[in-house]
Amino acid sequence: MARLYPFRALRYDPARVNMTDVVTQPYDKISPAMQERYYEVSPYNLIRVILGKQKPRDTDKENVYTRAAATLSEWRAEGILKEEAEPALYGYSQTYKVPGTEEVRERRGFIALAQLSDYADQVVYRHEQTFPKHKSDRLALFKATRAYCEQIYMLYSDPTFTAEKAIFESGAAPELEITDEYNVLHRVWKLTDPALIQRVLTAMDDKKLIIADGHHRYETSTGYMHERAAELGVDEKAEPTRTADGLPQPAFPEQAMMMTFVNMDAPGITILPTHRVAFGLIDFHGREFARKAEAYFNVEEIPNTPEGLFPGDAALLKRLNDTPGVAFIAATRDGDFLLTPKPEAIAPLLSNLSPRQQQLDVTQLHKVVLEKLLGLNEETVRAGSNVRYLREASEALAQVGSGNADIAFLIKPVTLEQMKDISLNLEVMPQKSTDFYPKLLSGLAMYTLD
Structure with missing residues (x-):
């Protein structure tokens, strides 16, 4: 109950602050640039409490957490917070x-x-x-x-x-x-x-x-x-x-x-979907990845534009969302590929999961692509050592294009019914499976x- x-x-x-200047997005959605902007907009912005700046000389006695506590206490004493x-x-x-x-x-x-x-x-x-x-x-x-x-x-x-x-x-x-x-x-x-x-x-x-x-x-x-x-x-x-x-x-x-x-x-x-980019992969080549992926997926290369450029994020997302069932876009510097699963081939890799988990795009991406094809074990992925999670497909593609990532995976969002079904059956999806907006x-x- x-x-x-x-x-x-x-x-x-x-009466003491402009409310628009002191509120923030949740701490785990605040980028370094957003943190800086919040610091600048008001001396009373909540960023100083929920995600303060670290300093080179921080110690056990003076650090980001002690400063947060002192700031909160000062604001209460001043009547900024009541x-x-x-x-x-x-x-x-x-x-x-x-x-x-x-x-x-x-x-x-x-x-x-x-x-x-x-x-x-x-x-x-x-x-x-x-x-x-x-x-x-x-x-x-x-x-x-x-x-x-x-x-x-x-x-x-x-x-x-x-x-x-x-x-x-x-x-x-x-x-x-x-x-x-x-x-x-x-x-x-x-x-x-x-x-x-x-x-x-x-x-x-x-x-x-x-x-x-x-x-x-x-x-x-x-x-x-x-x-x-x-x-x-x-x-x-x-x-x-x-x-x-x-x-x-x-x-x-x-x-x-x-x-x-x-x-x-x-x-x-x-x-919304949370896209993935993988980085720090040893001797990664996009076409070699696509060739290896054919053991488990139908792999279709998405052609360049008539100008010879890679398709943009809008075109790739439209192609992804127009594809029925489980599907991902794998974007690399060598080309972009649409992956749809071969059920019989991936079944052994998902055999220890419930049927409801096996049908999730994000689960197949983690178990088959990240773990099997890229060799990133679950602990490595959870630690964030080789994987970043991004809301914007354009940012994911930009990281690949700039060399800050080896490959981007664009995925479809989990549905509310899928999330409810997983939760109430005491199961969990991989981290960052949902992005509620x-x-x-x-x-x-x-x-x-x-």
Whole structure:
């Protein structure tokens, strides 16, 4: 059973800052160039907390994590960040164009706390692998700041739309509107009415939760919850306490984490593909790769343009998406190739996976192409030693063209139904299998443990 809680969020004071200048994309989507821009736009930008700059002379006593904690403390003391006077939930909508199209969608959800639990409890489900390095980084930040400044993106199923109706049908104007660097409009409503809050919490009681974005932060927060429960000598599954209004609160602060909840049955969810580039391959040659791939795939070379140039990303993606079933584009400096699987040939390489896993494009790419054809074992791929993950096909192709990568693999997106099926059957896909768009802004609300 999912246990959700309202909370007294720590929030920027809009009278002291321009909100557009202080919020950011999630930490794992921030490039070095974006980090620099966030630093420059405002001295109060959240980047200084969630992804600060490292310095050459950093030590155990002074480092990116201690500076984050000091910055957060200073902003609270100055009144740049203020804690809300009463517990609340926060309606949250994002209006955006689907990348590469003119289609406009709105994704609606709400921000609340949720009690943390192990995957074995089958309340929260994951859908992809994680990177150990990312988890150790987030744990160090959580321990130093004692605050969760970013939300985890959670999915649930409710065909009756009970929570959405309670939150959004009043017609009230949002208290906050921000347009981000991707031209996504973010709107936030603060909900403090105890009766409304209780209706939403009750509607969520029986829901199973699937992590869309934030696997690293969820697993890190859960580990931290176990650690703190042992230190405090409390039951990590203790019953909630109650406010004067009868609203539930976590038994101890680390028992919960801040999340945004989105109904899978509502319109507005978009999943983009995450393309792969492989680099640092010894004696790699594109045509030799294509020849070896013929043992497992039908390989069709995509001809150059009449001008003798390689096809651009739009042409390659159209060719990929027009191909039914599992397919990848392998782009090299020697040529571009469309790969479609030979089922009997690849079957032995996928025999230890469930039928639902065997049908996934991303699984076949990892198991057959990365591991078998390129010789990159699972641990190497998970460590990121020879593989990068990119949203933009144009960037993947550019890395190959510049020599910063040996080969790019353009893939189709995982569908919402595939992800749900994998998750609820306690399976996981390879890391970075999904790219939910748009991302949740960091800095709209924060959950402090002290």
